[in-house]
Amino acid sequence: MDTVGGHATSSPMGVDRPLERKLAQYLDLDTSERALLDGMSGSELRFARAAAIASDGAEQNHVYVIKSGWCSCARHLSDGRRQITRFAIPGDFLCFDSIVTSVSTQDVVAITDVTLLQLRIEKLGEVAAKQPRLAVAMLWMAAQDDSALAERVTSLGRRFALERLAHLFVETYVRLDALGLAGGRRMHFPITKEQLADAMGLTTIHIYRTLRRLTESGLIRLDGPWLEILDLDGLKEQGKFDPLYIEASEIPAATNRALRGASLAME
Amino acid sequence: MDTVGGHATSSPMGVDRPLERKLAQYLDLDTSERALLDGMSGSELRFARAAAIASDGAEQNHVYVIKSGWCSCARHLSDGRRQITRFAIPGDFLCFDSIVTSVSTQDVVAITDVTLLQLRIEKLGEVAAKQPRLAVAMLWMAAQDDSALAERVTSLGRRFALERLAHLFVETYVRLDALGLAGGRRMHFPITKEQLADAMGLTTIHIYRTLRRLTESGLIRLDGPWLEILDLDGLKEQGKFDPLYIEASEIPAATNRALRGASLAME
DNA sequence: CGGATACTTGAAAGACTTCAACGATCGTGG
DNA sequence: CCACGATCGTTGAAGTCTTTCAAGTATCCG
Numbered sequence: 001m002d003t004v005g006g007h008a009t010s011s012p013m014g015v016d017r018p019l020e021r022k023l024a025q026y027l028d029l030d031t032s033e034r035a036l037l038d039g040m041s042g043s044e045l046r047f048a049r050a051a052a053i054a055s056d057g058a059e060q061n062h063v064y065v066i067k068s069g070w071c072s073c074a075r076h077l078s079d080g081r082r083q084i085t086r087f088a089i090p091g092d093f094l095c096f097d098s099i100v101t102s103v104s105t106q107d108v109v110a111i112t113d114v115t116l117l118q119l120r121i122e123k124l125g126e127v128a129a130k131q132p133r134l135a136v137a138m139l140w141m142a143a144q145d146d147s148a149l150a151e152r153v154t155s156l157g158r159r160f161a162l163e164r165l166a167h168l169f170v171e172t173y174v175r176l177d178a179l180g181l182a183g184g185r186r187m188h189f190p191i192t193k194e195q196l197a198d199a200m201g202l203t204t205i206h207i208y209r210t211l212r213r214l215t216e217s218g219l220i221r222l223d224g225p226w227l228e229i230l231d232l233d234g235l236k237e238q239g240k241f242d243p244l245y246i247e248a249s250e251i252p253a254a255t256n257r258a259l260r261g262a263s264l265a266m267e
Numbered sequence: 268m269d270t271v272g273g274h275a276t277s278s279p280m281g282v283d284r285p286l287e288r289k290l291a292q293y294l295d296l297d298t299s300e301r302a303l304l305d306g307m308s309g310s311e312l313r314f315a316r317a318a319a320i321a322s323d324g325a326e327q328n329h330v331y332v333i334k335s336g337w338c339s340c341a342r343h344l345s346d347g348r349r350q351i352t353r354f355a356i357p358g359d360f361l362c363f364d365s366i367v368t369s370v371s372t373q374d375v376v377a378i379t380d381v382t383l384l385q386l387r388i389e390k391l392g393e394v395a396a397k398q399p400r401l402a403v404a405m406l407w408m409a410a411q412d413d414s415a416l417a418e419r420v421t422s423l424g425r426r427f428a429l430e431r432l433a434h435l436f437v438e439t440y441v442r443l444d445a446l447g448l449a450g451g452r453r454m455h456f457p458i459t460k461e462q463l464a465d466a467m468g469l470t471t472i473h474i475y476r477t478l479r480r481l482t483e484s485g486l487i488r489l490d491g492p493w494l495e496i497l498d499l500d501g502l503k504e505q506g507k508f509d510p511l512y513i514e515a516s517e518i519p520a521a522t523n524r525a526l527r528g529a530s531l532a533m534e
Numbered sequence: 535c536g537g538a539t540a541c542t543t544g545a546a547a548g549a550c551t552t553c554a555a556c557g558a559t560c561g562t563g564g
Numbered sequence: 565c566c567a568c569g570a571t572c573g574t575t576g577a578a579g580t581c582t583t584t585c586a587a588g589t590a591t592c593c594g
Contacts, residue, residue, distance in 0.1 A: 057511055075421045077507045083421040097410040097417070105414050105512045128406070129399035136395050136402065142409035143364040147372050149416045150364070154342045154350040156423035157468030161582075193540080201424030206582055208541065240344045244324055245372045428550075460572080470551055475573065 021179075022065070022091040023137045033131055043118040047110040053094060054108040060098035062118050066090045069114030070190055073106040074198065084199035086149065087111070087172070087191065090179055096142060099124065112190045147245045156201045159240065161210045164200045166239030169220060173229055174246060189227035214238075288446075289332070289358040290404045300398055310385040314377040320361060321375040327365035329385050333357045336381030337457055340373045341465065351466035353416065354378070354439070354458065357446055363409060366391065379457045414512045423468045426507065428477045431467045433506030436487060440496055441513060456494035481505075 020037050023029060029037070044067070047053055053071060054060050071088040085106065088094055098104045099121050128135030151171070155164045172189065176182040193211075197204045214220050219235045221228040229235060287304050290296060296304070311334070314320055320338060321327050338355040352373065355361055365371045366388050395402030418438070422431045439456065443449035460478075464471045481487050486502045488495040496502060 073417070075417060075512075077421070077425060078509075079507075081425040083424040085417040085420045097414045099407065099410050101514060103511070106417065124406075125399075125403050128403050132392075132396035132399055132402060135399060135406065136392050139391075139395070139402065139406055139409060140366065142406060142413065143366050146409065146413055146416065147364045149413065149420065150340070150342060150352040150373065152420050153352045153416065153423060154344070156420060157350040157465075158344060158348040198424075203583055205542090205584085209543095209582095212542085240346075242345075244370070245342075247368060472552085472574090473550055476550095476575090479574085 022141065023134065026137050026140050027133060033134060036127060036131055036134070045116045045118045047114050047116065049110055049113050051110045052107065053110060053114075053116070054098065054104040054106070056104055056107045058104055059102060060095055060104035061102060061121050063096055063099060063121055063124060064094040064116040064118055066092050066094065067115040067117055070111040071108055071114060072111050072195060072199075073108050075106055082198045083201065084195060086145075086152065087195075087199065089175060090181065093141065093145070096145065111195065144246075151245050161200065161202055161206055162213060163239050164202075165196070165207075165210055165214060166219065166235050167241050168196075168200065168239075169214075169227065169229065170232070170236050170239050170241045171246065172227075173232070174243065185230075185232065186226060186228040188225055189222075190225045289408065290401065294400060294404055300401060303394060303398055303401070312383045312385045314381050314383065316377055316380050318377045319374065320377060320381075320383070321365065321371040321373070323371055323374045325371055326369060327362055327371035328369060328388050330363055330366060330388055330391060331361040331383040331385055333359050333361065334382040334384055337378040338375055338381055339378050339462060339466075340375050342373055349465045350468065351462060353412075353419065354462075354466065356442060357448065360408065360412070363412065378462065411513075418512050428467070428469055428473055429480060430506050431469075432463075432474075432477055432481060433486065433502050434508050435463075435467065435506075436481075436494065436496065437499070437502050437506050437508045438513065439494075440499070441510065452497070452499065453493060453495040455492055456489075457492045 020029065020034065023037070045064070053064065056075065066088055068090055071092075071094055072084050073086050073088065073094070074082055074084045076082050094108050094116070095104055095106075097106070102121065124138075128138070148171075151167075155167055159167060173182055173185070173187065176187050181187065191199075193204045193207045196202075197207045200207065202210070211222065215222060217234075219229070219231045219238060221230055235241075287296065287301065290304070312331070320331065323342065333355055335357055338359075338361055339351050340353050340355065340361070341349055341351045343349050361375050361383070362371055362373075364373070369388065391405075395405070415438075418434075422434055426434060440449055440452070440454065443454050448454065458466075460471045460474045463469075464474045467474070469477070478489065482489060484501075486496070486498045486505060488497055502508075
């Protein structure tokens with residue numbers, strides 16, 4: 001790990017076996033499940049910074065899991081206005097919603113160079129059929145994404161610019177920290193001011209002004225793509241951050257038993 | 268069905284077997300699947316208008332499907348500000364995100380008198396295990412909810428008050444119409460101005476003013492809990508409504524085959 | 535060095551909120 | 565039946581948050 005103020009770990013934005021790591025948050029995988037996941041992990045994909053991974057309205061037959069790097073998902077209005085709906089980091093799913101329609105409903109773009117794990121949508125179905133526990137785990141993840149999005153809605157609807165940014169920084173810190181990617185309190189944060197504006201529903205100019213207020217009150221420090229949180233509690237208070245919505249927990253024991261039974265029955 | 272300007276159907280807000288109807292949008296259920304769903308449908312629950320169905324932070328061991336009526340999901344900030352994240356109508360899931368934590372992350376309230384179908388969270392796991400197709404269908408639904416929420420984010424971040432309301436009305440019409448609950452273009456819309464404000468990230472006063480502009484330009488007509496859309500195309504244009512994000516489609520044939528195979532293997 | 539992009543600042547305008555007041559409606563109790 | 569209070573709906577004016585426009589400095593890169 002990293003010390004506060006240190007610069008980078010050996011692999012600052014990457015994480016091995018992101019899918020396994022993510023699912024392991026909810027249930028401890030057995031060997032057959034791990035094998036299945038490994039089997040899917042075959043196709044790895046790389047995109048350069050700013051590359052389009054999926055386009056709104058275009059056919060989309062794959063779902064991705066980020067192995068390293070950051071991505072953004074966005075929608076556009078007809079006159080060019082853009083809203084970034086989320087920043088995705090290692091372990092996150094991409095294009096998860098396209099499994100409904102085989103058509104992407106968002107523009108997904110690589111914010112940094114990224115490495116992705118590629119899964120055919122149909123393959124997802126097979127996996128769900130063979131290993132119901134994994135299907136349920138995916139349901140779990142979808143629910144978590146949903147919860148995070150709901151909080152974003154809350155920010156956009158009812159938080160002021162200062163609160164929105166403070167909240168985003170705390171949330172980002174918590175998410176990166178869970179992956180071991182927040183070295184101390186100084187983390188890689190490769191988001192431009194324009195992307196920040198499009199995510200927060202503000203203009204870049206107002207982002208600059210608000211960021212300045214945040215740094216001048218000693219809550220954070222920014223230099224280039226590095227974000228340092230100087231006063232986490234202060235930032236939480238400023239952003240009215242309540243961690244409840246983001247905390248993961250294990251699948252209830254009873255569900256887990258039922259799922260295990262079903263898996264065994266198939267062998 | 269209803270004629271334009273007519274008042275009510277025999278069951279203006281209800282729908283039979285809401286879960287089946289919802290899932291049938293994605294796949295045609297076989298008899299064993301229908302039986303399983305019927306088995307779950309046993310516990311039916313009623314709540315009166317304004318009753319709390321779930322509370323943010325409280326333990327939550329059930330997921331619900333709305334049989335009739337409207338509900339809202341909301342988050343609160345520490346100082347009382349409220350953001351409604353969505354309005355739920357018949358067929359919609361409630362507390363879906365609580366399957367992650369067994370703790371509700373939102374306040375769910377009955378907007379009208381409602382009838383719900385109650386499912387234990389653990390039961391969901393069992394069903395997923397026994398009928399992978401249903402698990403995947405639920406994944407589908409979760410993805411659709413996600414897509415709708417992303418659009419809400421877009422509204423709050425990048426649409427003006429007038430556009431937001433126009434968009435909401437079109438979206439609501441489309442959703443109700445898919446259930447056969449939008450009689451012509453005049454539908455039951457039991458949302459108070461205050462709820463509208465909390466959903467759109469605005470104040471009630473501004474809702475009144477904006478609603479007035481919408482009615483004066485001849486796009487809609489409101490009287491009490493009835494909403495009539497006078498100019499659907501105009502409203503779509505005003506709200507920059509792009510239906511892509513909300514359209515359902517069937518599960519791809521290949522996935523379906525894989526799932527069926529798995530189901531059979533278990534018998 | 536030139537030119538692009540990132541970042542900053544100021545002033546005016548716009549969208550929306552806040553405060554305050556008022557009439558209309560509606561259910562309720564006397 | 566009428567009076568009453570409560571909520572709903574409306575309007576006006578001032579204030580706040582954020583945007584727009586416009587200009588300017590700093591930094592980086594070729």
